[in-house]
Amino acid sequence: MQSSSPSSSIFFPVKMMLLAFVLLACSTMLVSATNFTRDFDITWGDGRGKIRKNGTVLTLSLDRASGSGFQSNNEYLFGQFDMQLKLVRGNSAGTVTAYYLSSQGPTWDEIDFEFLGNLSGEPYTVHTNVFTEGKGNREQQFYLWFDPTKAFHTYSILWTPQQIVVQPQNEPGPCASQMKPQIRVGLIDLVLGLGSKLNLEARVESEAGLGLGLSFSVDGIPIRVFKNFESMGVPFPNKQPMRIYSSLWNADDWATQGGRIKTDWTKAPFTAAYRKFRARACVWYFGASSCTASKSPSSLSNEWMNHELDSTSHEKLRWVQKYYMIYNYCTDLNRFPQGLPPDCKLA
Numbered sequence: 104m105q106s107s108s109p110s111s112s113i114f115f116p117v118k119m120m121l122l123a124f125v126l127l128a129c130s131t132m133l134v135s136a137t138n139f140t141r142d143f144d145i146t147w148g149d150g151r152g153k154i155r156k157n158g159t160v161l162t163l164s165l166d167r168a169s170g171s172g173f174q175s176n177n178e179y180l181f182g183q184f185d186m187q188l189k190l191v192r193g194n195s196a197g198t199v200t201a202y203y204l205s206s207q208g209p210t211w212d213e214i215d216f217e218f219l220g221n222l223s224g225e226p227y228t229v230h231t232n233v234f235t236e237g238k239g240n241r242e243q244q245f246y247l248w249f250d251p252t253k254a255f256h257t258y259s260i261l262w263t264p265q266q267i268v269v270q271p272q273n274e275p276g277p278c279a280s281q282m283k284p285q286i287r288v289g290l291i292d293l294v295l296g297l298g299s300k301l302n303l304e305a306r307v308e309s310e311a312g313l314g315l316g317l318s319f320s321v322d323g324i325p326i327r328v329f330k331n332f333e334s335m336g337v338p339f340p341n342k343q344p345m346r347i348y349s350s351l352w353n354a355d356d357w358a359t360q361g362g363r364i365k366t367d368w369t370k371a372p373f374t375a376a377y378r379k380f381r382a383r384a385c386v387w388y389f390g391a392s393s394c395t396a397s398k399s400p401s402s403l404s405n406e407w408m409n410h411e412l413d414s415t416s417h418e419k420l421r422w423v424q425k426y427y428m429i430y431n432y433c434t435d436l437n438r439f440p441q442g443l444p445p446d447c448k449l450a
């Protein structure tokens with residue numbers, strides 16, 4: 104899902120402008136072959152988390168006494184993160200495998216995948232959420248179109264600084280003549296450490312507002328997009344560096360069929376496996392981003408940062424949302440009697 108359609112002429116000027124931005128602003132750290140030993144730390148579980156096969160595979164396990172978890176050594180501020188997971192098989196009811204990005208402190212940001220287990224033969228639920236400044240309540244849940252316990256599948260988070268700016272109708276901007284669309288992606292605001300900021304106004308056309316803030320995908324198919332509507336007052340996670348975390352734990356008080364189905368400990372230990380981690384990302388290191396203006400234009404690998412959904416991906420997103428989405432906070436009117444959150448109205 105990394106590359107968007109090169110053929111669309113509408114996006115041609117977009118590409119040119121964003122290319123300029125890339126060359127100017129950013130050199131991404133490109134992580135080489137997966138090495139869990141180098142990139143991650145098993146942080147809890149007393150031996151239940153293991154790095155295997157020369158650092159290429161990591162497994163977490165859960166039994167009655169404890170679950171386990173790991174975190175990345177690096178902190179990141181924006182990136183595309185791909186990880187292959189094979190989830191707990193058989194009767195996984197009550198177990199939750201979480202895979203997420205999070206910052207720290209009381210006003211933390213977080214981008215979540217959680218995989219809620221189920222009875223044998225019943226579908227896993229993929230639970231997603233986005234926290235900004237310590238507040239979540241943005242759940243969307245999905246079933247998958249395959250059995251996630253039979254083989255490894257790729258789960259990706261794309262997290263970019265792109266911002267959607269809704270162009271007021273009567274106020275011609277500098278590019279007004281060529282700006283038919285009402286939505287543009289604007290003001291890419293990269294924090295370059297120690298308070299210095301690089302503000303690049305990448306004023307680009309985006310026909311249907313397809314520009315991304317962040318997205319979740321499965322095997323390259325986008326399942327959820329959370330656009331950056333910060334300019335409209337919706338907080339977006341773009342100021343706090345985050346680490347990658349994962350854990351496998353027992354949540355049988357709520358996870359499966361509302362907590363009615365409990366973990367069957369006779370099936371323990373439960374195991375989830377990870378491999379082929381890939382980060383194309385800006386690493387946050389001693390208060391500065393590895394994506395800096397001073398670096399040479401070595402990286403066309405920064406395509407991730409300017410990713411836009413092409414029409415095929417957009418179709419796929421709609422397909423997932425139509426057939427596989429099982430919960431969307433944006434349609435839960437009972438939950439928000441005062442009105443839906445503003446991000447729902449803009450999306």
Ligand SMILES: *[C@@H]1O[C@H](CO)[C@@H](O)[C@H](O)[C@H]1NC(C)=O
Nearest residue numbers: 138139140141142157158159
């Ligand atoms: C992975 O990283 C560790 C620690 O940096 C290193 O000792 C090991 O040789 C690396 N393994 C591979 C396969 O490169």
Ligand SMILES: *[C@@H]1O[C@H](CO)[C@@H](O)[C@H](O)[C@H]1NC(C)=O
Nearest residue numbers: 136137138155156157158159
């Ligand atoms: C582990 O990786 C290192 C570095 O790539 C390599 O030299 C070594 O042969 C590997 N060992 C095994 C058992 O694959």
Ligand SMILES: *[C@@H]1O[C@H](CO)[C@@H](O)[C@H](O)[C@H]1NC(C)=O
Nearest residue numbers: 219221225226228358359360
């Ligand atoms: C488990 O399976 C049941 C029955 O098919 C389904 O209603 C539920 O959404 C599934 N997922 C969870 C986490 O309970």
